[in-house]
Amino acid sequence: MAFQLTRFVDVQNARALEPGGAFNSSLARSTRRCLTVNGQSLSLDAGSASYAAIDTGTTLVGGPADSISVLYAHIPRSEAFTGDSAGYHTYPCNTNVTVTMNFGKRIIVWPILNADLLLMQVSGNSCVGGFFPLDMSGTSAPLWSIGDTFLKNVYSVFRASPAAIGFAQLSSRATTRSMNGQLGSLPSPTSALWRL
Numbered sequence: 001m002a003f004q005l006t007r008f009v010d011v012q013n014a015r016a017l018e019p020g021g022a023f024n025s026s027l028a029r030s031t032r033r034c035l036t037v038n039g040q041s042l043s044l045d046a047g048s049a050s051y052a053a054i055d056t057g058t059t060l061v062g063g064p065a066d067s068i069s070v071l072y073a074h075i076p077r078s079e080a081f082t083g084d085s086a087g088y089h090t091y092p093c094n095t096n097v098t099v100t101m102n103f104g105k106r107i108i109v110w111p112i113l114n115a116d117l118l119l120m121q122v123s124g125n126s127c128v129g130g131f132f133p134l135d136m137s138g139t140s141a142p143l144w145s146i147g148d149t150f151l152k153n154v155y156s157v158f159r160a161s162p163a164a165i166g167f168a169q170l171s172s173r174a175t176t177r178s179m180n181g182q183l184g185s186l187p188s189p190t191s192a193l194w195r196l
Contacts, residue, residue, distance in 0.1 A: 034102035034109065035067075037074035042067065051142035052103070054156070054165050058147030060119065062134030071099075071131055078129070087133035090126045093118065097129075101150060103167070110167055116152050 035042045044050060044067055062068075065087060072078040078091035091097070097117055100109040112130075119128040130149035136142065154167040 034100075035071065036098075036100045036109070037071050038098050040074050042070050042074070045143075049143055052144035052146045053142045054146050054151070054158075056148070056151060056156075058145050059149070060130045060132050060147050061149045062132050062145040062147075064143050065133035065135065068131050068133045072129065075129070081128075089129050089131075090122060091129060093121055093125050093127040101146070103165075108167075110150070110154055112150055112153050116149050119149075 035044060045064070049064075068087070068089075069080070072080070072089040072091070075089075075091045075097050076095060078089050080086070081088045081090065096114055098114070099112045099117055101112065102109045117130045119130045121127045134143070134145055153170070155170055157164075157166040157168070159165075
């Protein structure tokens with residue numbers, strides 16, 4: 001199975017199903033090797049602590065609280081929420097943040113667009129980031145859950161046997177306004193929209 005997710009930024013009347021990614025129930029596991037923020041490589045745990053679920057049913061990217069705190073420490077003027085939103089972070093909406101991720105044994109890094117890292121504006125110039133703390137301690141589940149914040153930036157391929165996950169750079173057509181953020185009719189499985 002392979003797919004590309006559509007992004008809708010500031011589109012108030014977007015429907016639950018729009019042209020773009022129609023597959024939303026895959027869960028696969030990979031080893032996350034590297035995470036950089038604004039050019040600074042973050043120190044992350046190795047071994048099973050670096051496992052990540054590649055999950056199209058998750059909107060954000062979740063990981064261990066200490067790693068998430070280190071990530072936001074590299075974003076100028078970011079602040080941690082308190083109370084019911086503890087663990088989430090805000091940062092100035094006009095801050096250009098560069099985040100990249102790397103998986104497995106490959107040296108390829110995959111950037112996350114600033115628009116995809118920014119989850120929502122909460123007030124004035126304060127926006128919530130798309131990474132959040134995820135406590136998976138005491139379970140056999142991977143400590144990281146990689147969702148749409150990342151997946152909107154790549155073409156994803158999942159293979160069941162033998163198990164494998166692959167990513168590819170999106171084509172210029174896939175990243176144009178015609179496929180990202182335009183309201184329209186749903187594609188059929190044989191439409192040109194699926195032949196990227």
